Amino acid sequence: MGVKPVFILxxxxxxxxxxxxxxxxxYHPSTQTQATTFNQNTGGYGTALPNTTPSNTTAxxxxxxxxxxxxxxxxxxxxxxxGISFSQSELDAITITSNxxxxxxxxxxxLFRSCAGHDFSGYDFNGVTESARSMKHYFAIPSSLVGASHxxxxxxxxxxxxxxxxxxxxxxxxxxxxxxxxSDPAMGVELFxxxxxxxxxxxxxxxxxxLIGYKNASEYSGFDVAYGPLNPSxxxxxxxxxxMENVWDSIFNHMTSGVLAQYAAVGIxxxxxxASKEFRDANPCNYPNETSYGSSGxxxxxxxxxxxxxxxx
Numbered sequence: 001m002g003v004k005p006v007f008i009l010x011x012x013x014x015x016x017x018x019x020x021x022x023x024x025x026x027y028h029p030s031t032q033t034q035a036t037t038f039n040q041n042t043g044g045y046g047t048a049l050p051n052t053t054p055s056n057t058t059a060x061x062x063x064x065x066x067x068x069x070x071x072x073x074x075x076x077x078x079x080x081x082x083g084i085s086f087s088q089s090e091l092d093a094i095t096i097t098s099n100x101x102x103x104x105x106x107x108x109x110x111l112f113r114s115c116a117g118h119d120f121s122g123y124d125f126n127g128v129t130e131s132a133r134s135m136k137h138y139f140a141i142p143s144s145l146v147g148a149s150h151x152x153x154x155x156x157x158x159x160x161x162x163x164x165x166x167x168x169x170x171x172x173x174x175x176x177x178x179x180x181x182x183s184d185p186a187m188g189v190e191l192f193x194x195x196x197x198x199x200x201x202x203x204x205x206x207x208x209x210x211l212i213g214y215k216n217a218s219e220y221s222g223f224d225v226a227y228g229p230l231n232p233s234x235x236x237x238x239x240x241x242x243x244m245e246n247v248w249d250s251i252f253n254h255m256t257s258g259v260l261a262q263y264a265a266v267g268i269x270x271x272x273x274x275a276s277k278e279f280r281d282a283n284p285c286n287y288p289n290e291t292s293y294g295s296s297g298x299x300x301x302x303x304x305x306x307x308x309x310x311x312x313x
Contacts, residue, residue, distance in 0.1 A: 079127040081247045086186055086229050091125050093184040096255040098209035099262055100157045100191065100225055101139050108309040109268055110138040112250035113275040115285035115302035116309070120226070122246035130277060132284045135248035136190075136226035137273070140309070141215070152215035154194050154223065156206040157251075158183065163230070164243045165202050174216025174223075178243050179206070180230060189251065190244050192224035227251040250274045267313040 077088040110116040113133045120134045145151050156179060164178035174193035181187060196213040206212055215223045227249050234243040252260070252270045263269065286299055302308060 079125070081123045081127055081229075081245065084229075084231065084233075084245060086247075090184055090186040090229070091249070093187060094254055094256055095181040095184050095187055096157045096189075096227075096251055096259055097159070098155055098157050099259055100155050100189070100251075102153045102155075103262060103266055103312060105141060105145060105152050106139050106222075106312050107142045108140045108311045109273055110134065110140070110308055111273055111275045111310060112137060112252070113277065113280045114138075114308035115299065115305070117224070117303065119285070119287045120248075122248055124277060125247065125249045128277070130280070132287065133275075133280050134285070136224050137251060138222055138224050140222040146220050147217055149217040150195075150214045151217075152223070153211055154191060154213045154215065156208055156210045156212050157181075157189050159208045160206060162196075162200065162202050162204045162206065162212075163188065165196065166242070167196075173219040176242060177213070178230075180243075186229055186232075187254075188228065188230045188244055190224075190226040190228075190242060192226070193219035194223060225251055227254060268310045273310045 078085045079088065079091065113130075113135060115134065116138055117134050119132055120136050121131045122129070122135065124130055124135070141152055158179070158181040160179045160181040162177060163180045164176070166176040174195055177191045177194050177196060178188050179191070181189075193216045194213045195216050197211065200206065200212050226244065228247045229245045230243045231245040250270070250273065252263070252273050255263075260270070263273075285302060288299060
């Protein structure tokens with residue numbers, strides 16, 4: 001046998017060996033499925049070979065409203081409020097990214113659980129029923145702005161959507177308006193005694209800090225702000241008058257550090273703007289002649305009592 005046949009046979013043997021290796025343990029281009037993953041280095045989607053991602057790499061999931069809402073209801077503690085439950089992550093969410101008020105136009109803010117105004121109570125965020133207290137905040141205005149039209153500004157507290165406006169009820173002292181945040185659509189903020197700007201209505205998406213309206217001029221005292229979950233079954237007949245479920249917490253517990261800093265700069269903090277449940281239980285409010293929500297049960301003495309207010313300095 002000559003030299004050339006030897007090299008030919010050796011070449012054939014090498015080819016056979018390579019084919020066998022590919023078949024038994026190598027890469028099978030005709031059968032292997034290529035994995036499409038998010039590439040954290042390029043910021044896009046591309047083809048990745050198996051077992052090339054470090055074990056300590058966290059998968060990146062595009063953030064959407066639907067994803068955030070779904071994630072909030074998966075795992076963790078869930079609290080029941082008379083047959084409607086919300087997850088702890090929904091209840092704890094920090095949603096208030098802008099101040100709903102122009103603090104230069106505010107003279108004082110009532111405490112959460114104050115005795116100012118009328119009875120505005122229900123469940124707290126621990127699922128406990130509270131009564132005979134105001135579980136919202138009144139934002140009082142200086143006398144120089146009383147009766148002024150389109151003067152006291154109201155802002156969207158987050159990126160979100162207007163989901164309710166009581167305009168159809170034709171209240172004489174402004175509307176109740178409910179906004180739902182994009183970041184936690186199970187929750188809502190209710191603004192009382194507000195006139196929305198033209199072009200802003202139910203279904204309008206607003207940006208955090210956007211001017212959305214003014215305090216109604218006929219409401220002399222100011223406006224109110226309430227925070228709590230939305231009723232998923234709204235409209236729901238007699239159970240709820242607005243989309244807000246009868247579950248309340250202080251808006252100050254859901255502000256970003258930046259918004260809290262704005263209030264702290266004028267002397268208002270979570271410590272002096274929130275009365276504890278234990279304190280109010282031991283010192284119940286007295287609302288004379290109030291038989292139902294919205295009836296004339298304001299206690300004038302309580303309204304003027306400085307213990308119910310945090311003063312803007």
